[in-house]
Amino acid sequence: MPQHVTKLGMGALSIVLGFMVAPNGTRVHAQTPPPVAADPVATLVARLDLDHYKATVKGLTQFGDRRQGTDRNRAAVDWIEAQLKSYGCTNIDRIKYQYQPPPPATGRGRGAAGRGSTDRAVGGGRPRGVRTPTGVNTDPMKQPDPKIRALDSQPTTPGEREEVYCTAVGAVHPDEMYIVGGHMDGHGWGEAANDDGSGTALVMELARVLSSPDVRLDHSVRFVLWNNEETGLNGSRAYVEQRKDLQGKEDPPGSGKYPEPRWIAMIQHDMMMFDHGMPHPDGTMSKEQRPEADVNVEFQSTAKMAAQAQALAWTFAAANEKYATDYPAAVGNHMTNTDSTPFMDLVPAISVRENERGTQIGSGWDPQWHQPTDVFTTYSDKDFRLGLNAAQTTLGAIGTLTGATLKK
DSSP, X not given: OOHHHHXXXXXXXXXXXXXXXXXXXXXXXXXXXXXXXXXXXXXXXXTOOHHHHHHHHXXXXXXXXXXXXXXXXXXXXXXXXXXXXXXXOEEEEEEEEEEOOOOOOOSSOTTOTTSSSOOOOTTSOOOOSSOOOOOOOOOGGGOOOXXXXXXXXXXXXXXXXXXXXXXXXXXXXXXXXXXXXXXXOOOSSSOOIIIIIIHHHHHHHHHHXXXXXXXXXXXXXXXXXXXXXXXXXXXXXXXXXXXXXXTTOOSSTTSOXXXXXXXXXXXXXXXXXXXXXXXXXXXXXXXXXXXXXXXXXXXXXXXXXXXXXXXXXXXXXXXXXXXXXXXXXXXXXXXXXXXXXXXXXXXXXXXXXXXXXXXXXXXXXXXXXXXXXXXXXGOOHXXXXXXXXXXXXXXXXXXXXXXXXXXX
C-alpha cells in the first residue's frame, strides 16, 4: 500500500471509498444521506426579478396618475385585468360601487398634521425630528412634462367606480383565503409611480408567480387592486361592505366553490420604494437610497385584532429575514390611512410600505408623495430594489402560510 494511503488511515480511506469497516474487519457500505429537499417557497421568490417589477410599474405609468373618476383610471383597471388574465389568475371579477365626493373640507388639509405641532398622526405616532410640509399638488403647471400634464388633465367626475381582483384557489382549503392588496389610483399631477404604482405592481407580480400552473397552495389567495384610496379608502370600504357577509358560503351548494372565501388575513401594500431617510435641516433629501433602508411592516395597536395582526407582522419579518435579498424588515404598531384599515377590526390586517406612514411619510420623508415628481424616472434601481424586497417579503410569508409547493 502506498505510504500516503497508510498515513491517511484505513478509516478515512473507507469513507472516501464509500464503505465503513466493522470491528471484525467486515466492510459495511455506508448509506448515502438523502438529498435535502429544495425549499419551494425559495424557488417561487426567485421567480421575482427587478426588471419584471420595473416593467410592471412602467406599464401602470402609461395611464398617468390614474386618478379615480377619469377615463385614464378606467383604462388602467382594464389593463390590470388583462395582465391578470395573461398570468393565468382565475376567478377574475370586479367590485362596483358609487362614489359621490363629500363637500370640500375647510381648515387644515390632509398632511398638515405635525408641522410645528405635537399632533399625532391618525392611528398613532407623534412626528419627531426634522419635518417638511406635505400635501396634495393641485397645480397642473407644476408638472414640467407637457405629455404627463396633458395625460392627467381630465378632471374626476362622480359616479360608478370599479376595481378588479383575481384569486389563486387553494387545493385543500378553497373556502379560506389571504387578501393581498394595493391601490391603483393616484393624484398630484405625476404618474403615481410610487403611490401606488409600486404597491400595485407588487401585488400583480405575486399574482403572476402564484398563478403559475406548477404552483399548489393549501389556502386561497385573493389579489385586489383597490380604487378610490386617495379619496378615503372608498374602494376597500366598498369591498368590506359588499363581501364580509358572504364569507365561506358555498355557491352553488355542493359545488365546492366559494365566491368569497373566509378571510384569514389582509395585507396591504402602499408606497414601496423610497426610504432616503429624514429630511435634512434645510428641507432637502439624500438623493440615494440609504444603506439602512428597510421594509416597514405595520399593524394597528388599537385594532380589535391587534394581537393577531402583530403575530402576522412578525411572520412577515421572519419571511424577510429568510427570503429578502437586500433590505431588512422593521415591525411597527402604527398602521394608518391605508386600505387595510377597513379590515383591521374583522381580521388580522397589516400594511407593508417604505416608511412608517404616520410619523415618517406624514413628516415629509417622501417628497414625491402626491407631487408631480412621482414619476418613473425619479427612481433609481436602488429604489426599485426596495420594492422588490417588499415583494420577496410578502411572497415568502404568503408562500409559507399557504403551504405553497411545486407540482412535479
